[in-house]
Amino acid sequence: MSDSLHELWLRGIAFNPAAPSDVLIRLMDQAAGEAAPLMCEGRDLPDDVIDAALRHPDRGIRRALACNRHVDPSRLAPLATDPSGIVRGRLAGGPRPRFRSRWVRPLPDDILVTLLTAQDGGEDGMLTEHEIVAELSSSRQIPLSFYRSMAGHEHPRIRVQAAWRWQSLSPAQREALLDDPDPEVREAAWKSSWELDPEAVEAKLPSIGSLSKPHVLGTCALSLALVEQCFADDTVHPLTWNRHTPADAVARLARHPEAKVREMVAARPDLGPDLVTELREDPDQHVRMRARLHPFPRTWAEYWAIQRVIGHGPDCICPITEPATEPSPDWFAACAASEEPVLRRVAASWAGLPAELVETLAQDDDEEVRIRLACHQPLAPPDLLLDVFVSRPAHRPHLLTLPAFPRIGRAHLIDHPDPEVRALAAADPDLPEPPVEDSDESVCRAAAANPSLTPEALETLLADLRTAEGAAANPSLPVPRMHTLLDRCLNAATPPTSSRRRETTST
Numbered sequence: 001m002s003d004s005l006h007e008l009w010l011r012g013i014a015f016n017p018a019a020p021s022d023v024l025i026r027l028m029d030q031a032a033g034e035a036a037p038l039m040c041e042g043r044d045l046p047d048d049v050i051d052a053a054l055r056h057p058d059r060g061i062r063r064a065l066a067c068n069r070h071v072d073p074s075r076l077a078p079l080a081t082d083p084s085g086i087v088r089g090r091l092a093g094g095p096r097p098r099f100r101s102r103w104v105r106p107l108p109d110d111i112l113v114t115l116l117t118a119q120d121g122g123e124d125g126m127l128t129e130h131e132i133v134a135e136l137s138s139s140r141q142i143p144l145s146f147y148r149s150m151a152g153h154e155h156p157r158i159r160v161q162a163a164w165r166w167q168s169l170s171p172a173q174r175e176a177l178l179d180d181p182d183p184e185v186r187e188a189a190w191k192s193s194w195e196l197d198p199e200a201v202e203a204k205l206p207s208i209g210s211l212s213k214p215h216v217l218g219t220c221a222l223s224l225a226l227v228e229q230c231f232a233d234d235t236v237h238p239l240t241w242n243r244h245t246p247a248d249a250v251a252r253l254a255r256h257p258e259a260k261v262r263e264m265v266a267a268r269p270d271l272g273p274d275l276v277t278e279l280r281e282d283p284d285q286h287v288r289m290r291a292r293l294h295p296f297p298r299t300w301a302e303y304w305a306i307q308r309v310i311g312h313g314p315d316c317i318c319p320i321t322e323p324a325t326e327p328s329p330d331w332f333a334a335c336a337a338s339e340e341p342v343l344r345r346v347a348a349s350w351a352g353l354p355a356e357l358v359e360t361l362a363q364d365d366d367e368e369v370r371i372r373l374a375c376h377q378p379l380a381p382p383d384l385l386l387d388v389f390v391s392r393p394a395h396r397p398h399l400l401t402l403p404a405f406p407r408i409g410r411a412h413l414i415d416h417p418d419p420e421v422r423a424l425a426a427a428d429p430d431l432p433e434p435p436v437e438d439s440d441e442s443v444c445r446a447a448a449a450n451p452s453l454t455p456e457a458l459e460t461l462l463a464d465l466r467t468a469e470g471a472a473a474n475p476s477l478p479v480p481r482m483h484t485l486l487d488r489c490l491n492a493a494t495p496p497t498s499s500r501r502r503e504t505t506s507t
Contacts, residue, residue, distance in 0.1 A: 012472025085122030240264035
């Protein structure tokens with residue numbers, strides 16, 4: 001039996017939903033090669049299998065487990081103090097690829113505290129504690145509830161982290177950090193306080209790198225001299241969304257010769273009614289559209305809710321994260337009933353939308369409304385999820401991770417010209433005859449994993465390179481047969497040369 005066939009059996013068994021714990025634990029043998037890390041990263045696992053992976057001597061196994069999006073993250077707590085910095089860093093970085101599921105998994109508070117307060121990066125010296133914290137900070141795995149509690153946390157290193165988010169703090173929190181009993185916290189607070197001091201921002205800007213300047217100009221308090229310099233240098237774009245931009249500068253931006261600048265200003269909540277009226281008659285259609293939305297964005301939270309939707313297009317795969325501030329449910333309900341497609345898209349992007357509004361928007365004439373509803377809304381109907389899967393390939397990896405995605409009722413797609421759609425239909429257990437001889441290998445593999453097949457039918461498929469992996473992943477495969485296949489694979493294996501083994505021994 002060829003090594004290629006053995007590898008297919010191992011990969012298939014690793015993802016067989018009916019494989020019991022003893023089978024999955026056997027797959028962690030070094031002779032199983034890449035099947036073990038693929039399994040530890042790519043599927044839900046029973047508790048005893050998780051325990052075995054947490055204790056496994058191969059850091060490649062533990063590293064893979066750290067990226068698992070299916071396992072309750074609280075079970076991964078031991079990895080936050082793993083001897084390997086590579087493992088800690090992967091836990092901090094979160095599951096990858098991130099486009100597969102656009103929902104970002106938050107880590108529990110105890111794991112966050114462990115990673116943020118670590119004194120070193122692990123025994124292997126592969127990463128520093130600061131590099132691991134940088135991974136965590138960019139992963140979006142820190143929930144807003146934790147950020148909001150950081151300023152009053154008992155551990156001073158957590159309060160230091162709070163100081164670096166200066167503008168998200170209340171005035172009382174800023175004062176408390178500036179007067180903190182810990183000198184490191186006071187220093188961090190003092191170093192951050194410049195962001196809301198216009199003269200300090202003006203003095204600091206020349207020393208800031210060019211990549212960071214737009215962020216500073218778009219978020220910090222600006223002196224009048226710095227605003228004038230932006231107009232003189234034609235670098236006013238960040239001023240259009242900066243809530244600290246002076247009122248007279250906002251008025252000048254509303255009459256700027258560049259349409260994109262006027263468009264960004266047109267929906268600001270601090271724009272006066274006279275300017276709104278003026279921009280509703282603007283020569284540019286995009287400016288007019290943003291100005292028409294003005295009765296709705298009355299707060300900065302509403303402004304940013306709209307901004308997160310405009311210009312992203314139907315194939316946007318940006319991560320779905322919790323906004324720092326959120327408009328009221330009544331505002332989202334008003335958006336759902338609006339004649340403006342943009343506002344209905346905003347409503348469709350809110351996970352808290354009531355069921356009756358979800359039902360209405362699922363029938364919306366605007367395709368982007370339906371797409372956003374499918375990707376963002378837990379109550380989106382299964383038939384909508386399937387429709388978007390078929391019509392928009394960019395969203396397929398994300399849609400397949402959603403609990404409401406239909407697992408049956410897909411047989412009508414079996415003749416679809418797109419092989420990825422046919423593969424989805426081939427896995428439908430209601431399909432009378434799974435197409436194990438389709439022209440596309442992915443369809444054959446999906447058909448071979450169809451649970452409607454009998455154990456007897458699987459034997460032929462296990463011997464075919466096109467269907468072996470799917471047949472080994474089939475839940476109808478008897479458990480004794482899984483063990484027999486493992487015996488043949490593991491006993492026949494030569495000393496491992498897989499990438500997992502190489503990763504384990506590399507420096």
